[in-house]
Amino acid sequence: MKNSIQILAQISLMILMISCGTKEKQGDTTDASLEHHADVTVTQAQFKNAGMTLSTIEETTFPDWVEASGMIDVPPENRAVITAFMGGYIKDNPLLIGDAVKKGQVLITLENPEFVAIQQQFQELAEQLNYLKSEYERQQALVEENITSQKSFLKAESDYKRSVATYTGLRKKLQMLHISPQRVLQGDYTSQARIYAPITGTIAETFVSKGSYVSAADPIMEIVDVDHIHLELKVFESDMLKVKKGQKIKFKIPESSDTFYEGEVHLIGNSLNQEGRTVTVHGHLENESTRPNFAVGMFIEAQIETGESTALALPEEAVANLGDAYYVLQLQEHEQGAYFFNRVAVETGKTRKGFIEIKNAADFPKGAQFLVNGAFELIKEGSEGHSH
Secondary structure (H helix, E strand, O other): HHHHHHHHHHHHOOOHHHHHHHHHHHHHHHHHHHHOOOEEEEEEHHHHHHOOEEEOOOEEEEEEEEEEEEEOOOOHHEEEEEOOOOOOEEOOOOOOOOOOOOOEEEEEEOOOHHHHHHHHHHHHHHHHHHHHHHHHHHHHHHHHHHOOOOHHHHHHHHHHHHHHHHHHHHHHHHOOOOOOOHHHHHHOOEEEEEOOOEEEEEEEEOOOOOEEEEOOOOEEEEEEEEHHOOOEEEEOOOOHHHHHOEEEEEHHHHHHOOOOOEEEEEEEEOOOOOOOOOEEEEEEEEOHHHOOOOOOOOEEEEEEEEEEEEEEEHHHHHHEOOOOOOEEEEEEEEEEEEEEEEEEEEEEEEEEOOOEEEEOOHHHOOOOEEOOOHHHHHHHHHHHHOOO
């Protein structure tokens, strides 16, 4: 009997020990599971030394934008396509694309034997005019005195006036060829004609080479003055009524960089492009003196600010873009000198002055806190940990 009591006591003691051990293990598991379920743990010392802060989702004012695209351009008066008044061979073509030229500077020298023929005809006609004029005046006096016939007078008048018209036309043609009529009257002929720059600017394109022949309408080169470049934007029909003169424009050159530059709406077209259902918006740049060296024809992506609206947002430093999505670190617990965060995906929207719109803000409880400073690196590390 005594032995039976001892055996029962030993069994009870073993059960009690096993029970206590199980509770200990359960307690350990609970603590471990708290750490296990947190994607990122930050100690109090790490939080303080790294200057980390917490923030909540707050209502923030954001601009409303209309998307547009277009190109860098210049006004029509700042662009000149150079052509020849008469055809000829390119004798001298010293300029290259990118060369700066001033208004009145020699661009091209043409050579053509026809230039000599025009000068010869002009000089011969100039010498005949004195005789034709005196004959016209003599016939006019005679007809007034009824000494000569009306027919003779009309012929003299016709010959003189026709020659004057031809002389005036040839003189104008020489001036357009930049050949001096005065030198021609002195017998100083030339087979060459110079073409001068009509505006100050830069050679944007050349279409000919030395020795080639150009006809009267053939383009020789193009000059562009980029001192007053502007934006030519296309806005879709659905957005056109939102755009007003004076609205702010933000634009970038996507092929060059992600830097945004600023301008404003100057003119809005009143005709719709039927093919793309767009309207043209003309924009002026701000701070033209400090702008980069934009090239005419550069493709741009732009946003036109049409107003303001409010949205729920976080500081941009709280949101990390990992390529496939945007993430934040949401605080789960703050206890025993440590911060426990979960990595949560968010849907982002507009940005302004360091804040970014959180479109799925309703998914988070009111007052939820998020890590701000240092969030990107921790989110990245958490992501790499998840992928292993």
